[in-house]
Amino acid sequence: MADTPSTVSVTPNQHDLPPASVNSDQPTQVKPKPRPTTPKGPPLHQIYALPAPIRTFPLPAFYPSNPLSLFHVVYAWVSQLVSPPPAEPAVIHQGTWSPETRSVHIKDPKSIRALWEQGFFGKGNYSRSEPNWLKREQARRGEHDGHVAEAVTAQRREERKMMKWDRARKEQEAIERTRQLEAWKAPVGPAELLALPNSWHDLKPIYPNGSANGTLVRTPILNSTRNVSEATNAVSNGIPISVDTAVSKTSTEITTTEKETIAVASGINGHSSRPQTPTNPPKRRKSVRFSPKVESTTFQLSDPPSPHHGALTNGTAINGSVSNGISPLVRPTDLGLSQPVFENETIAKPNSQVEPEPEPELVDKEHLQLCPEEAFYLVFVLGVLSVFDPATGKPMTVADLFALCRQVSYMPPKKIDLQPDDPFLIHYAVYHHFRSLGWVTRPGIKFGVDWMLYNRGPVFSHAEFAVIVLPAYTDPWWKAQGRQPPRKSWHWLHTMNRVQATALKTLVLAYVDVPPPFEEGLGAAEIFKRYRVREFIVKRWLSNRNRD
Known part of the structure; x- marks a missing residue:
């Protein structure tokens, strides 16, 4: 009568599952690090309260629906007549x-x-925009705890980078956890059951000769590469190694190659032991030898060590060249050699503290460029x-x-034959136009445009509009002369629009109608009255966003 094979059902428990699968449904909550407190100064709306470097004293508004506002207007007008404000500027x-x-x-x-x-x-010549170079240097030296715009920007970028890194790390951990769960299979065979954790193969020898319960166990000793390969094949095929069938060796030591082979072969069902670095690796000593000839750039193995030649170049002062493959700027202590004593140097005592050289007095060398x-x-x-x-x-x-x-x-600069379409006249007309409308107008070379328009200023928000100045010869005099504006391609327009859209800015094309040539001797006020500025907003049309 044939024996009926028995089926062994194993339910994986917490010890059987991979380590990464334990408590996989409960993500680890990492508490955010508190942001370091920075000294708070006056609010920005108090520092930048005045929109222009002059003071104005307008009369209050009059509301016809509120007759009492008329008395407020009269009171302000009389008070300015009695005590007039100081002359501006x-x-x-x-x-x-x-x-x-x-x-x-x-x-x-x-x-x-x-x-x-x-x-x-x-714009500050030492700063990105705000002239705060002196304040940044003082904060770097620790003279005050004031914060500057560049430091705040760098701190926010670092926090954003760490947040992205932490998010990527959590995603990688989740992916690795899912892979381990999908790759794990329940053990069904006897050899796989023996290879589970807490089995005889995974127990570490806590007693002499590898006994786990205090009794001596004979350890199989292999004496040849053939026996090692046979043991490897046997373990990998699920056949346990018998102690009696192991061939003893005259010596009781096992070579490193055999240990690594057995360790690799004992890994079944993903529970292979990782190779470990030896605790006491063999020490290797390195020596550097320099050629006794100063002008030589090579060395012979028979040359004696001479660290003095590596510290100096040609035996004289340091001139930036390289001798014997080592930079002359490298000190002997950087090479692991003893510090030589030169004529102009003194040996400092171990207990004596060398006082650091005081930094020079900080002088503000930054100026404002207009x-x-x-x-x-x-x-x-x-x-x-x-x-x-x-x-x-x-x-x-x-x-x-x-x-x-x-x-x-x-x-180059041009002193004669000036035209109405001078670059300064065209760009200043646009600058004056937007400044008179209340926009903070600043150069826009950073984004490849002529001007950037801010609502209140760069310290409050980013620029909302990017302006490109284009001359327009719409006057009949220019048409009779056959004067045409500079040609711009559609490729250029789409390129500029895409750049500004990426920076979350709206592209504005400012066309300046150039007047015909005017007579010499006119003042700036009479000249700029003849220019006219027309604005056109260019937006990128997207079918999924601009449906309405």
């Missing part, structure tokens, strides 16, 4: 024209802060700036500054 800032940079430099710290905080004029359009707007419209000529040291008049800005708008 109360403060006139001073700047110097720079022919090298074609800009106006403001070096007075008070004028720099006033022009930046009251209208966001100019582009020609900004400088002319402050001089011509607001009257709060006086530009000095570096050659004569005298302040320029409005006419002199106007002519100078027109000349330097060409490359």
Whole structure:
């Protein structure tokens, strides 16, 4: 009568499952790190309360539906008649024209802060935008705990990077956990049951000779590569190794190769033991030998060690060349050698502390740079700036500054045969247009455009619009001359629009209608009255977003 094979059913428990599958339904909650507290200064709306470097005293609004507002208007008008406000501008800032940079430099710290905080004029030459180089250097030296815009931006970027890294790590852990769950199979055979955790194969020898219960167990000893391969095949096929069938060896030691082979062969059902690095690896000593010849760049094995030649070049002062394959700037201590004593050096005692050299006194060398359009707007419209000529040291008049800005708008500068479509006239017309409408207008070279429009300023929000200035010769005089505007392709337009859409900005095409040539001697006010600015907004049409 044949024996009926018995079926063994095994229910996986917590010890049988892979380690990563334990409590897989309960994600680990990581508490967010508290953001370091930074000293809070005055609110931004108090620092940048004035939109321009002048004070205005308008009368209050009158509402016909509210007759009491008329008394408020009368009271404000009478009070200004009795005690008139001071004449504006109360403060006139001073700047110097720079022919090298074609800009106006403001070096007075008070004028720099006033022009930046009251209208966001100019740019710091050592800073990205706001002239805060001195404050950043003081914070770096630890002189104060004030925070600057660049430090806050760097902190936010670091937090965002760590958040993305943590999210990616959790996703990888979830994927690895799912893979282990899918790859795990319940053991069905006797050999697989013996290979489960807590079996005889996984127990570590806590007693002599590998006995787990205090009794001595004979360990199978292999004496040849043939026996090792046979044992490997036997274990991999599910056949346990018998102690009696193992061939003993004259020596009681097993080589490292045999141990690794047995360890690899004992891995069944994914429970193979990982190779371990030996605790005491053999020490290897390295020696560096230099050639006794200073002019040689190679060395022989018979040359004696000479660390002095590696520290200096040609036996003299350091000149930046490389001798014997080692940079002369590298000290002998960096190479693991003993520190040589030179004539001009003294040996410091171990207990003595070398005092660090004091840093030089911090001097603010940053100045504010005003582009020609900004400088002319402050001089011509607001009257709060006086530009000095570096050659004569005298302040320029409005006419002199106007002519100078027109000349330097060409490359190279052009002093004669100026046209109504000068680059300065066209760009300033657009700058004046948006400034008069209340927009904070700043150069937009960072995004490949002419001007950027901010609602209140760069410290409050990002720019909403990106403006490209294009001349338009719509006057009949230009048509009779056959003058055409510069040709722009559709590829260029789509490229500019895509860049601004990626930066979450709206592209604006500002067309400036150029007037016909005017007579010489006209002032800036009469000239700019003849220019007209037309705005066109370009948006990218998307079928899934612009259905309505």
